[in-house]
Amino acid sequence: MSLHEITKMEGGSTSSKAGGSSATDRICSSSEMVQLIQKVIAEAIGTYMLIFAGCGSVVVNKIYGSVTFPGICVVWGLIVMVMIYSLGHISGAHFNPAVTITHSIFRRFPLKQVPLYILAQFLGSILASATLCGIFTVHKEDFFGTVPTGSNLQSLVIEIIISFLLMFVICGVATDNRAIGELAGIAVGMTILLNVLVAGPVSGASMNPARSLGPALIVHVYKGLWVYIIGPPIGTIFGALAYHIIRFTDKPLREITKSSSFLKSMSRE
Numbered sequence: 218m219s220l221h222e223i224t225k226m227e228g229g230s231t232s233s234k235a236g237g238s239s240a241t242d243r244i245c246s247s248s249e250m251v252q253l254i255q256k257v258i259a260e261a262i263g264t265y266m267l268i269f270a271g272c273g274s275v276v277v278n279k280i281y282g283s284v285t286f287p288g289i290c291v292v293w294g295l296i297v298m299v300m301i302y303s304l305g306h307i308s309g310a311h312f313n314p315a316v317t318i319t320h321s322i323f324r325r326f327p328l329k330q331v332p333l334y335i336l337a338q339f340l341g342s343i344l345a346s347a348t349l350c351g352i353f354t355v356h357k358e359d360f361f362g363t364v365p366t367g368s369n370l371q372s373l374v375i376e377i378i379i380s381f382l383l384m385f386v387i388c389g390v391a392t393d394n395r396a397i398g399e400l401a402g403i404a405v406g407m408t409i410l411l412n413v414l415v416a417g418p419v420s421g422a423s424m425n426p427a428r429s430l431g432p433a434l435i436v437h438v439y440k441g442l443w444v445y446i447i448g449p450p451i452g453t454i455f456g457a458l459a460y461h462i463i464r465f466t467d468k469p470l471r472e473i474t475k476s477s478s479f480l481k482s483m484s485r486e
Contacts (some may be wrong), residue, residue: 219366224282226251226288226393230475233248234237234242242440247386247410253333255308255329256307256309256334257306257308257333257334257336258305258335258337259307259308259310259335259337259347260304260308260311260312260334260337260341261338261340261341261344261445262304262311262341263300263303263304263308263310263312263341264313264337264340264342264345264427265341265342265344265345266296266299266300267296267300267345267426267428268345268346268428268431269293269343269345269349270293270295270350270434271289271292271293271296271350271428272298272346272349272361272362272428272432273361273457274288274289274292275289275361276349276353276355276359276361279357279358279359279361280353280354282340286417286418287414288323289413289417289418290410290413290414291333291410292328292400292409293410293413293422294406294407294409294413294483295406297323297402297405297406297409298402298403298405298406298407298444299311299402299408300312301401301402301405303425305347305401305402308334309326309391310325311334312338312339312341312425312427313424313425313426313427313449313453314334314335314338314379314426314427314450315339315384315424315425315426315449315452315453316383316387316424316451316453317331317334317335317338318331318335318382318450318453318454319384319450319453319454319456319457320457321455322457323461335427336342338427338455339427339430339478340425341427342427342428342430342431342432343430343431343434343435344431345431346361346362346431346432346434346436347435348434349361350436355436357435357436357438360432360436360438361436362421362431362432362433362438363421363422363423363428363430363432363434363441363445364427364438364439364441364443365419365420365421365422365444365478366418366419367419369441369443369444371419371420371442372419372420372441372448373423373442373447373448374424375416375418375420376416376422376424376445376448376452377418377449377451377452377455378386378447378452379412379416379422379424379450379452380424380448380450380451380452380453380456380482381451381452381453381455381456381459382408382411382412382450382452383405383409383424383456384452384454384455384456384457384459384460385456385457385459386404386405387405387456387462388406388457388460388464389404389460390404390405391405403431409424412424420444420445421445423445423446423448423449423452424449424452425449426445426446426449426450429442429445430442430444430445430446433450
């Protein structure tokens with residue numbers, strides 16, 4: 218066998234290996250893409266069901282008067298709990314742009330997936346709101362979105378506080394390995410129920426920009442909408458920060474505020 222033929226064989230062998238490696242990379246990349254699509258679809262479905270059931274209870278109560286305010290609170294808590302149990306293992310069961318953004322800030326969620334999650338959440342909310350308007354005859358007085366009953370500032374403060382509590386609980390049961398995973402759905406669902414009971418009559422207890430934006434776009438009621446766009450993310454970010462401070466350090470506040478190493482250590486946990 219000539220040297221030229223041996224060289225050709227070696228070159229062919231190398232090309233084959235390179236081709237095989239490329240095929241493997243494509244398979245891995247395809248698998249990751251499929252998983253991402255599954256997560257995004259899960260977020261869209263979960264948010265759809267959340268808005269359909271929660272806002273649906275509001276519509277039914279306003280039109281027929283058969284649900285009552287405590288019943289609405291229970292529906293919100295139950296639908297959140299059910300969706301966490303159903304889809305939590307697939308997408309993490311955010312269903313809330315404020316939660317997604319906060320997880321990303323604290324490096325609990327990939328930044329590159331944030332736009333897709335938020336898009337899916339808003340899409341789910343808009344489709345659910347459109348479904349409710351298609352099933353029921355919804356007038357402006359039957360609006361199932363969130364509108365401040367008092368001043369915008371009052372509702373903004375309340376939204377920040379209840380979103381703080383929501384994210385604080387989520388961090389405790391979902392991001393801490395010591396917490397019991399099976400209790401996550403119950404804890405978050407009960408937190409939603411509690412927040413709606415307390416803040417529902419004042420701000421509507423949104424805690425979720427998607428929950429407020431979907432109905433507003435479909436019914437065209439935009440009063441105080443900015444409150445529900447900026448309030449929940451502020452609350453969730455501070456809620457996660459508070460949990461991480463008490464969870465990951467025993468340093469005094471003076472040391473924490475002087476050094477950035479603490480925030481770096483939190484992101485590595």
